[in-house]
Amino acid sequence: MKKLGFGMMRLPLLDREDPKSVDMEQVCQMVDTFLSRGFTYFDTAYMYHGFQSENVVREALVKRHPRDSFLLASKLPSMFLKEEGDQERIFAEQLEKCGVDYFDYYLIHNLGTENYAKAERFGSFAFVSELKRQGKVRKMGFSFHDSAEVLDQILTEHPEVDFVQIQLNYLDWESDTVQSRLCHEVCLKHGKPIIVMEPVKGGTLAKIPGRVTDLLSSQHPDWSVPSWAIRFAASCENVFMVLSGMSNMEQLMDNLSYMSDFAPLTDRENAVLKDAARMILEDIAVACTSCRYCVDGCPKKIEIPQYFTLYNRAKQAEEAEMGELKVAYSELAKSYGKASDCIACGQCVRACPQHIRIVAALREVAKTFE
Ligand code: SF4
Numbered sequence: 162m163k164k165l166g167f168g169m170m171r172l173p174l175l176d177r178e179d180p181k182s183v184d185m186e187q188v189c190q191m192v193d194t195f196l197s198r199g200f201t202y203f204d205t206a207y208m209y210h211g212f213q214s215e216n217v218v219r220e221a222l223v224k225r226h227p228r229d230s231f232l233l234a235s236k237l238p239s240m241f242l243k244e245e246g247d248q249e250r251i252f253a254e255q256l257e258k259c260g261v262d263y264f265d266y267y268l269i270h271n272l273g274t275e276n277y278a279k280a281e282r283f284g285s286f287a288f289v290s291e292l293k294r295q296g297k298v299r300k301m302g303f304s305f306h307d308s309a310e311v312l313d314q315i316l317t318e319h320p321e322v323d324f325v326q327i328q329l330n331y332l333d334w335e336s337d338t339v340q341s342r343l344c345h346e347v348c349l350k351h352g353k354p355i356i357v358m359e360p361v362k363g364g365t366l367a368k369i370p371g372r373v374t375d376l377l378s379s380q381h382p383d384w385s386v387p388s389w390a391i392r393f394a395a396s397c398e399n400v401f402m403v404l405s406g407m408s409n410m411e412q413l414m415d416n417l418s419y420m421s422d423f424a425p426l427t428d429r430e431n432a433v434l435k436d437a438a439r440m441i442l443e444d445i446a447v448a449c450t451s452c453r454y455c456v457d458g459c460p461k462k463i464e465i466p467q468y469f470t471l472y473n474r475a476k477q478a479e480e481a482e483m484g485e486l487k488v489a490y491s492e493l494a495k496s497y498g499k500a501s502d503c504i505a506c507g508q509c510v511r512a513c514p515q516h517i518r519i520v521a522a523l524r525e526v527a528k529t530f531e
């Protein structure tokens with residue numbers, strides 16, 4: 162199996178303000194190209210693209226290609242479990258939305274301390290094990306967003322899982338919050354095959370500071386900047402799949418070019434990435450991946466990830482660019498809550514897989530732009 166998976170959470174849009182407005186024509190072309198080059202793995206989830214991603218999978222993939230020509234992964238949304246019967250109802254809905262009668266890979270979504278407690282309360286592991294026994298799920302796992310200690314606890318208490326999906330990228334390798342290296346070590350200790358999500362950290366490692374781009378280009382002028390991040394993840398021991406949320410044909414073609422016949426990074430190239438990570442961390446203000454998990458529950462409708470994107474750009478911008486960024490902020494603030502509207506309710510903080518101190522960061526955004 163080739164190691165690149167098609168993540169269906171950052172698909173091309175017709176209207177960039179509307180996550181449901183997926184450009185189906187382009188997605189169909191991308192899916193066809195991906196399959197024609199021998200790649201097979203597709204990853205979706207219940208709430209991606211405003212709950213539309215699974216429908217997109219049905220239209221662009223399932224209806225247009227034989228079921229045995231691809232592998233499909235989806236996820237049980239632990240965050241939406243409220244009452245008895247929710248798991249059964251949601252799983253049935255997912256099969257219908259995707260137009261399939263089984264998932265090749267099925268994950269309990271977004272486990273960390275809070276959602277793990279909830280998954281235990283609802284018996285989610287037993288539920289997915291039973292789906293596996295019935296043939297409705299081929300491999301069971303979970304996606305994970307917390308410390309290595311919590312991961313160790315889950316894998317100790319649930320040795321039945323077939324694989325684990327973790328955040329792993331060269332920037333977070335030594336981070337205190339994401340803990341890529343430590344989580345990777347826990348997976349190795351438990352002998353679990355690994356799927357990597359966010360290898361490019363939600364696009365952060367595609368748009369790195371100029372001096373870091375220069376460093377990478379000096380090593381391999383023909384390698385794209387994001388390709389370094391995906392190569393890094395795919396080179397790690399026990400990683401059998403790296404997901405990339407591809408947003409256009411150009412990104413897809415770049416990924417296919419080096420993942421078709423993948424060669425792991427050398428020690429020298431890994432050392433260069435260590436330097437690159439140090440340099441990026443010197444420049445980055447808020448390590449938001451734009452996953453949008455925080456957005457839906459905000460009572461003030463604050464566009465948290467877009468504000469952080471503008472803020473990060475502002476931290477590196479020349480005086481001349483600041484005017485442009487302030488205009489962009491004002492435009493967003495017409496349709497959404499302003500950063501200063503935050504009432505510190507903490508909903509977003511609990512939802513954020515990157516453990517960002519969102520309330521404090523929004524205060525800085527307000528100081529910069531308001
Ligand atoms: S803490 Fe602020 S930004 Fe976060 S959900 Fe509450 S109001 Fe929204």
Ligand code: SF4
Pocket residue numbers: 448449450451452453454455456465466512513514515516517519
């Ligand atoms: S602040 Fe956190 S939850 Fe919100 S988009 Fe960024 S990384 Fe995702």
